[in-house]
Amino acid sequence: MQTIDVSGQQCPDPLKTVATALAAAPQGARFKIVTDDYVCYMMLRRLMALNEVKILEATEEGPYVLIVEK
Numbered sequence: 141m142q143t144i145d146v147s148g149q150q151c152p153d154p155l156k157t158v159a160t161a162l163a164a165a166p167q168g169a170r171f172k173i174v175t176d177d178y179v180c181y182m183m184l185r186r187l188m189a190l191n192e193v194k195i196l197e198a199t200e201e202g203p204y205v206l207i208v209e210k
Contacts, residue, residue, distance in 0.1 A: 147176040147203060154180050155187055162193060165210050173206040
């Protein structure tokens with residue numbers, strides 16, 4: 141599982157980073173995405189929904205963590 145830590149960054153940069161990694165990954169790849177920004181966390185959740193990426197786990201308190209599978 142690859143970790144993508146976008147802590148300290150403000151959107152839209154983390155979205156671009158995560159979208160690029162997801163696009164390059166094979167089907168079934170898993171990622172741990174970490175952010176310290178709540179708005180970015182919510183936008184990342186939306187990105188997962190739009191790209192039909194399954195959220196396996198989510199931490200609702202900072203630091204915010206998403207475990208996802210493409």
